[in-house]
Every structure is written in C-alpha cells, then in structure tokens.
Amino acid sequence: MDTAHSHRRLTQLLSRGSLTRFIIVRLAATGLLLLxxxxxxxxxxxxxxxxxxxxxxGVRNVTPELLQSIRDKYHLNDPFMSQxxxxxxNVLHGDFGESIRNNTTVTTLLSDRVTLTLQLAGLSFFxxxxxxxxxxxxxxxxxxSVLDRSVSVASIVGIGAPTYAVGLLLLYVFGLWLDIFPVxxxxxxGFDRWWHLVLPAITLASGLxxxxxxxxxxxxxSELNQDYVAFxxxxxxxxxxxxxxxxxxxxxxxxxxxxxxxxFLFGGTILVEVTFALQGIGSLLAGSVTFKDLPVVQAxxxxxxxxxxxxxxxxxxxxxxxxxxxxxxxxx
Amino acid sequence: xSRRPFIPILTGIPLxxxxxFVVASRWIVPNATKQDIMTGVTSPGTAGHLFGTDQxxxxxxxxxxxxxxxxxxxxxVIALGSMMIGIxxxxxxxxxxxxxxxxxxxxxxxxxxxxxxxxALVVTGLIDGGYWxxxxxxxxxxxxxxxxxxxxxxxxxxxxxxxESAKVLGLGRIRIMFRHILPNxxxxxxxTMLLNVAFALVSMSALSFLGLGVGPGVPDWGRQLSDxxxxxxxxxxxxxxxxxxxxxxAAAINLLGDWLQERFEERSVQx
Numbered sequence: 001m002d003t004a005h006s007h008r009r010l011t012q013l014l015s016r017g018s019l020t021r022f023i024i025v026r027l028a029a030t031g032l033l034l035l036x037x038x039x040x041x042x043x044x045x046x047x048x049x050x051x052x053x054x055x056x057x058g059v060r061n062v063t064p065e066l067l068q069s070i071r072d073k074y075h076l077n078d079p080f081m082s083q084x085x086x087x088x089x090n091v092l093h094g095d096f097g098e099s100i101r102n103n104t105t106v107t108t109l110l111s112d113r114v115t116l117t118l119q120l121a122g123l124s125f126f127x128x129x130x131x132x133x134x135x136x137x138x139x140x141x142x143x144x145s146v147l148d149r150s151v152s153v154a155s156i157v158g159i160g161a162p163t164y165a166v167g168l169l170l171l172y173v174f175g176l177w178l179d180i181f182p183v184x185x186x187x188x189x190g191f192d193r194w195w196h197l198v199l200p201a202i203t204l205a206s207g208l209x210x211x212x213x214x215x216x217x218x219x220x221x222s223e224l225n226q227d228y229v230a231f232x233x234x235x236x237x238x239x240x241x242x243x244x245x246x247x248x249x250x251x252x253x254x255x256x257x258x259x260x261x262x263x264f265l266f267g268g269t270i271l272v273e274v275t276f277a278l279q280g281i282g283s284l285l286a287g288s289v290t291f292k293d294l295p296v297v298q299a300x301x302x303x304x305x306x307x308x309x310x311x312x313x314x315x316x317x318x319x320x321x322x323x324x325x326x327x328x329x330x331x332x
Numbered sequence: 333x334s335r336r337p338f339i340p341i342l343t344g345i346p347l348x349x350x351x352x353f354v355v356a357s358r359w360i361v362p363n364a365t366k367q368d369i370m371t372g373v374t375s376p377g378t379a380g381h382l383f384g385t386d387q388x389x390x391x392x393x394x395x396x397x398x399x400x401x402x403x404x405x406x407x408x409v410i411a412l413g414s415m416m417i418g419i420x421x422x423x424x425x426x427x428x429x430x431x432x433x434x435x436x437x438x439x440x441x442x443x444x445x446x447x448x449x450x451x452a453l454v455v456t457g458l459i460d461g462g463y464w465x466x467x468x469x470x471x472x473x474x475x476x477x478x479x480x481x482x483x484x485x486x487x488x489x490x491x492x493x494x495x496e497s498a499k500v501l502g503l504g505r506i507r508i509m510f511r512h513i514l515p516n517x518x519x520x521x522x523x524t525m526l527l528n529v530a531f532a533l534v535s536m537s538a539l540s541f542l543g544l545g546v547g548p549g550v551p552d553w554g555r556q557l558s559d560x561x562x563x564x565x566x567x568x569x570x571x572x573x574x575x576x577x578x579x580x581x582a583a584a585i586n587l588l589g590d591w592l593q594e595r596f597e598e599r600s601v602q603x
Contacts, residue, residue, distance in 0.1 A: 033441070033442065033445060036442060037442070037445065037446075044454070044458060047458070047459075048458045048459065049459055049460065153587070156583065156586050156587055156590055157579070157583040157586070157587075159586065160530050160531075160534065160579070160582035160583045160585070160586040161534075161579045161582065161583065162534040162537060162538060162578055162579070162582065163538075164538060164541050164554075164557060164558075165557060165574075165575040165578050165579055166575075166579075168557060168560070168561065168564075168571055168575060169571070169572070169575050171564070172564055172568060172571055172572075176564055176565060264447065266447050266450065267447030267448060267449035267450050268447075268449070270449055270450065270453065270542075271449065271538055271541070271542070274541075274542060285450070285453065285454075286453065286542050289453055289454055289457030289458060290457060290543060290544075292458065294458075297454055297458070301446075301450065301454055304446070304447070304450060305445060305446055308445060308446070308447075309445060312445075
C-alpha cells in the first residue's frame with residue numbers, strides 16, 4: 001500500500017510537463033555540459049604549445065631536476081584520463097592547484113579578487129535594470145515617437161560601441177578633464193570602493209542597457225499586439241488597467257533576458273577591469289593568459305562557465321514555473 | 333515601422349571613407365609608422381600633426397589611417413567564414429534534421445555557454461596566435477549563431493508549398509536545398525553577416541587592446557587605444573581618434589545591417 005502510494009506519487013512528479021521532471025532533466029543536461037567543459041578546460045594544459053612541465057615551471061630556471069619534480073607533482077607521466085580524473089577530483093574539492101606567477105594557491109588568489117568583480121557586476125546590473133527597462137517600456141508604449149526613435153538609434157550605437165573605447169573616453173572626460181571621479185584603482189574599501197566603481201560600472205552597463213532596452217521594447221510591443229489588448233480596449237478598460245495587464249505578461253521574457261545578460265557581463269568585466277586597472281577576476285585572467293599561468297586560467301574559465309550555466313538553468317526553471325504556455329509545450 | 337531612408341546615406345559616407353583608407357592607406361600615408369624620437373609626444377594641433385604624436389613621435393592620424401586595414405579586413409573574413417559554415421551546416425541541420433540536427437545544436441549550445449571575449453582571450457593567448465589565428469578562432473566562435481539562424485530560416489521555408497511541389501517534381505535533396513531554399517535564406521544571411529562584421533570588429537580590437545592578435549609595430553586601432561592610456565594627460569588625440577573610429581565604424585555597420593534586416597523582413601511579410 002505504502003510503496004504503491006509512493007510509486008504513484010513518483011510517477012505523478014515525473015509525468016510529462018511536471019516541474020520536478022523538468023528540473024531533473026535540465027539539471028542533468030547542465031551537469032553534462034559542465035563535465036564536457038571541464039574536460040576541454042583540463043585539456044588546455046596539453047593543448048598549449050610546448051612541454052606542459054616547462055609551461056608549469058614559469059620563469060624559474062629550468063633544471064632537469066625541477067622538471068622531474070614538476071612531472072611528479074602534477075603526475076604528467078600518467079595516462080591522460082587518470083590525470084584528468086585526479087584534477088577533476090581536486091577541483092570538486094575546491095583545489096585548483098598553485099598559481100605559477102604568484103606562489104599561492106589559486107583558491108586564495110581568486111578569493112582575494114572575487115569581491116571586486118562581484119561588486120562591479122552587481123552595480124552594472126543594477127544600473128542596467130533601472131535605466132533600460134523603464135526606457136524600453138516607455139519606448140514601446142509610444143512606439144514611433146521621438147523618444148522611441150532616438151533611444152532606439154542610441155541603443156544600436158550602444159550595442160556596437162566597444163566597452164574599452166567607451167571606458168577610456170569616460171575616464172578622460174570625467175576622470176582627467178572634469179576631475180570628478182578617480183582615474184585608476186579599486187579604492188580603500190567602503191564608500192571609496194563604490195566611488196571608484198562608478199565609472200567602470202557605467203561603462204559596462206552602457207552596452208548591456210542597449211541590449212536590455214531592445215529586448216524590453218520588443219517584448220512589450222509584441223504583447224501590445226495581442227488580441228486580448230484589443231478586447232480589453234473594446235470593453236472600455238482604462239489605459240492604466242491595460243498597462244498593468246500588458247506589463248505583467250511582458251515581464252516574463254524581460255526577466256529571462258536579464259538572466260542571460262549575465263554571460264555578457266562576465267565577458268565585459270575582463271575589458272573594463274583592464275581599462276580601469278581594477279584588481280578583479282577579469283584583469284587576473286587577462287594577466288594570467290599572457291603569462292601562461294595555466295592553473296589560474298583553468299580555474300577562472302571553469303568557474304565562469306559554471307556561473308553562467310547555473311544562471312541559465314535558474315532562468316529556464318523560472319520561465320517554466322511562471323509561464324503555463326511553456327509548460328504545456330513540454331520539454332524541448 | 334518607418335523605413336528611415338536616410339540610413340544608407342548616413343552610414344555610407346563614413347563607411348566609404350574607411351573603405352578608401354583600407355584600400356589606399358599605403359599611398360595616402362606611406363610613412364605612417366616612421367618614428368621621430370626627437371619630436372616625442374605632442375598635443376593635437378601641433379604643426380603638421382592634426383591629432384598630435386605618440387611617445388615615438390609617430391603621427392596619430394597617419395597611424396589611424398594605416399590601422400584601418402587590420403581593423404576591417406579580419407572582421408570581414410570572420411563574418412564571411414562563419415556565414416559559410418552557418419549556411420553549409422545550418423541548411424543540412426534544418427533540412428535533413430535527425431541526429432545531425434541534434435549534434436549541431438549541441439555543438440552550438442556548448443560554444444554559446446561561454447562569453448566570446450573569454451574564449452577568444454584564452455585560446456589566442458595560450459597558443460600565441462597571430463592575426464590570422466585570431467581570425468580562425470573567431471570564425472569558430474561566431475559560427476554557432478549563424479548555424480542557428482540559417483537552420484531557423486530553412487525550417488521556416490521547408491513547410492512552404494514551393495518546396496512541396498519541388499519534391500513532387502522529384503528534385504533531389506541537394507538541389508532543393510541549395511537551388512531553391514538557399515536563395516530565400518540569403519537576404520537574412522547577408523544582413524546578419526553585416527551585423528557580424530561590426531561585432532567581429534569590436535572583438536578583434538578588444539583582443540589587440542589586451543595585447544593579442546596583431547604583431548608588434550603593426551598599426552591597429554585597438555593597439556593605439558591601449559597605448560593611449562600612457563599619454564592621456566599629454567595628448568588626448570591619441571585616445572579620441574581611434575576610439576571614435578572604432579565606435580563610428582561599428583555603429584555605421586550596425587545601423588546599416590539593422591536597416592537592411594528590417595527591409596527584408598517587411599518584404600517577406602508582404603509576400
């Protein structure tokens with residue numbers, strides 16, 4: 001009786017179109033994606049030209065003994081698959097090995113710098129949302145107006161404008177010429193830190209805002225063209241009532257796109273951090289690539305991929321849970 | 333939506349000038365990379381140097397004109413290359429479907445899971461790639477979106493009556509795909525390609541801004557920008573000129589591509 005009940009409960013949970021089944025399938029797919037990526041990231045060590053042991057030595061004097069000790073330490077003479085599995089096991093325990101450039105573990109190096117990148121990403125994300133979403137709604141509401149046209153053209157320019165060029169121009173105008181904001185560096189924590197992050201965050205947000213503006217505008221316009229809006233108008237609902245109906249429906253694709261903007265945010269931080277000489281994860285990656293500090297490069301690449309994959313997963317689940325139309329269509 | 337007839341003229345003028353720079357820079361500015369240490373840094377407006385000079389005494393404006401080639405040629409090759417891959421694989425995935433479609437979609441998913449800047453930086457940085465290696469890497473990174481785009485439009489075409497009648501007439505798959513479906517996909521492919529040129533231009537100059545891509549001493553806008561950081565306080569021209577050139581070129585190509593896409597969409601709706 002009890003097993004029959006739990007069995008029925010289980011089939012119910014896993015039936016086509018149920019949220020639990022959807023989450024399980026998407027979790028498995030994300031896990032698989034990350035597994036494949038981890039393999040590629042590990043292979044970077046062997047795909048980089050030259051002897052992996054020599055690359056791991058860095059700028060130290062190369063002696064046969066040192067090379068041998070590196071080979072022993074990293075088990076470079078083992079078969080490829082067992083090297084990969086050993087590395088993966090360490091990674092799952094949060095151990096990415098040691099940085100070649102700085103004599104610390106990769107984990108400490110990252111934890112020193114991750115706060116700044118998160119603050120920068122958070123501030124830019126906040127700026128993007130409070131500017132682009134209202135503008136997108138206003139432009140769609142009065143589509144074809146002067147506001148709509150000018151912001152639309154500006155957004156095309158904004159999407160194309162490279163972050164580092166915009167950043168340097170802002171740096172010159174507001175940092176050097178008008179002398180309002182600090183030019184370089186990360187500040188001394190607290191308010192000073194945020195003050196230092198204003199220009200970088202505006203730079204990063206300019207491209208994102210253009211993208212989010214476009215997506216919001218399209219979402220609201222396509223919602224305004226739905227039959228239910230014409231019906232509501234003919235029934236004599238006020239503009240205000242219609243607006244709340246339309247916005248509630250349009251916010252689903254907007255929220256989805258905001259999640260996906262994250263991927264661009266992480267690509268953008270690299271350039272912004274280098275432009276403004278901020279000591280974050282992005283500038284660390286740029287420096288480590290030039291220096292061939294492979295453990296650091298592997299760690300940052302894999303962590304970024306994980307964050308992006310998990311964000312995409314969360315967005316998908318949100319979408320599935322909120323929009324009944326998606327649920328009906330079932331899993332792709 | 334408006335047709336915005338002024339767009340082709342508005343974007344054509346700057347793009348035409350850039351095109352002249354690309355083709356004829358070796359005759360317009362034959363001595364662009366000539367160094368003159370005695371002059372050193374000068375500010376804009378100095379006699380003979382409209383935008384001043386850098387630490388090596390090189391004229392900023394001449395360098396920028398000479399840099400148009402490396403800024404534009406690579407991105408055009410990237411957009412062409414990735415669209416060729418997109419058309420080949422996207423048509424096959426869209427028309428034949430099945431396991432091939434699944435495989436190509438998964439490949440596209442994998443590449444889209446990471447930001448382009450990050451992958452391009454890591455791959456070209458680690459293999460010490462030059463200009464053309466960077467171009468190859470970016471073709472690989474751009475192709476998934478093109479494959480998806482072509483696949484989508486091919487699937488949209490497949491259901492139409494003219495394909496049915498072609499099948500009834502007994503035409504082969506290859507012939508239907510490339511003689512009948514492809515011409516209807518090309519307009520959208522072309523406008524997507526233009527947008528890709530702009531995107532590739534920004535990506536490539538970003539990489540050279542980070543010190544990758546172009547070789548040392550080769551004139552390049554991204555390189556000029558990263559060099560300009562050291563002379564911000566002495567010559568603002570070194571920053572403003574290459575920055576404006578990148579922004580204007582990318583914006584002009586984007587506006588034109590966007591305009592074309594709208595025109596093509598209108599036409600296909602009218603049909």
